[in-house]
Amino acid sequence: MINDFREALRIRIAASAAQLGSDPTQAAIEVTREEKFGDLTTNAAMVWAKALKKNPRELATELIATWNIPDEIFSEATVAGPGFINLRLRQDAFAGILHSILEHELPFGHLPQTENCKRWLLEFVSANPTGPLNIVSARAAAIGDALARIIESQGQVAHREYYINDAGNQVRLFGESVVARMKQERGEAAEIPEEGYRGSYVVDLAKKAIAEGLSDTDPESIGNWAIDQMVAAARNTLEKYRVNYQHWFKETTLRKAKAEWTTLETLRTKGYVYEQDGAQFLRTTADGLDDKDRVVVTSQGRPTYFLPDIAYHLDKYNRGFNRSINFLGPDHHGSIARMKAALRMLDIPDDFHEIRLIQQVNLMRGGEAVKMSKRAGELVTLEDLLEELGDNATAVDVARYFFLQRKFSTPLDFDQELAKQQSEENPAFYVQYAHARICSILRQLQAGSEADYVWQDRFIELLSEDETRAVIRKLMEYPIVLDRCVQALDPNNLTGYLTELAGVFHKFYHHHRVLGQERDLMSARVLLLLSVKKILADGLDLLGINAPEQM
């Protein structure tokens, strides 16, 4: 429906552009911010005026004159401000939005999946398996998963993937750390390696290893065992957090297939590898992308982290995805340039793979910063966070909503003292409350009167109060919001939108009664409520948050 409206305007803009020799893609079509500006707006006149050497307002007036408004969709078109063209929808088209929200099987704003739809690979969290999931992982998990859900709503495929670094030096180092703790548990003298892992979870692992009767003679196999434990725990926590991956990709599967070495040979054949001081370097500076060349094989003959990572991304490409997004923590920005350079060497198009950095979460405790370091062991985990919030479904709702409210590109302060308070005052409840309140009203409707709650054209004029129109205007925006989330690769637009939708509904509720009204008016308002309920439930679902019928 909204797309029909936009299309009606788009056609006119295109026709005018053709006539004037202007660029139609410059002109944006938007839902107006305020009702007084009409329903849809375009900046066509302002963006075209300069090239045509005309005054924007005069041009806008000329454009409107050729657009044959009013017609069956728009009731009026006016020029406002510096040259905006604002269009108002006819009341029947406007109120009819409810009809289209309720009658379609596919949720409003969703698109059907087609055979040759876009296939996305979203990699997120991929935390180092030598430590528990921290609070940045919590942020990344919420964002990656919600984005995947939104992409799926747009008729596309989103494949969630978690990369496990279960190979390399750290396995043995991790094993040695566990072994040292095992010995200490038995009262033997043992030192944790200098670069080892000192978190209390290592002690827990040691206890478990002893309980299972594992031998402490082989750090490597203890390391592998410990990593499996950590991955299983991460998986458990993430499931509780409503994040499910299609694929847990182990680095060792690449290593077993020697993928890092075949990738190295491919790069060498293309002339991008050279030897210096006994190490193998990749010429990542070739296109000026990186500021220095990177070691891919050490002088000891071991691949660095970078080499299997290149192989991994090549594997992503070869699996036939159209687009790959990798959400990384803020400390990884150094790896962007080198990966881009490497993928280009492998003839992978630049726009295939994109790294998005999720900015840090500054953990505070009563206004004081808390350091987060896996190696130091002082950290707050996702588990801790959920526990702090009550360790139930509501805790997940609150935590996810909190992270999804903020755009991921900005650093975020998270005060633990505020966490519990947040759980009572969190905007998540504001949105859920609107949903529960609607459900409560619907429960009180007379049974057996379903026939009253189907769309009738005579309802159109009953849906014209300011507060009612505000709700419908907000509903109209939903498809645009979903689209914007995909464009920005960030679900935070949807979170804000749901808060606004709940807001206009709460306002409507306080101004107009539903129950006990004259039959047609009540029916019209029930349809409004059903529409809001549908969008709230759908939007919350896309964020991975429950839409409770009672609270």
Place this chain on the structure above:
RNA sequence: GCGCCCGUAGCUCAAUUGGAUAGAGCGUUGGCCUCCGGAGCCAAAGGUUGUGGGUUCAAAUCCCGCCGGGCGUACCA
């Protein structure tokens, strides 16, 4: 030093990706329940968008310079 990110109300953050009067929550102040759920609504106070320039019809948003904060700058992962 060099590179990247960030600076918006007292606090935590938004701002339709360059749009019209910069908005929410928390906190502060004052109202609203014999009436569909007060986890709500209404109102008030709170801003030179760090700062100085530039770009244009239009800048919190883009460009340059400063100031402040964070991260990175491994033959670690």
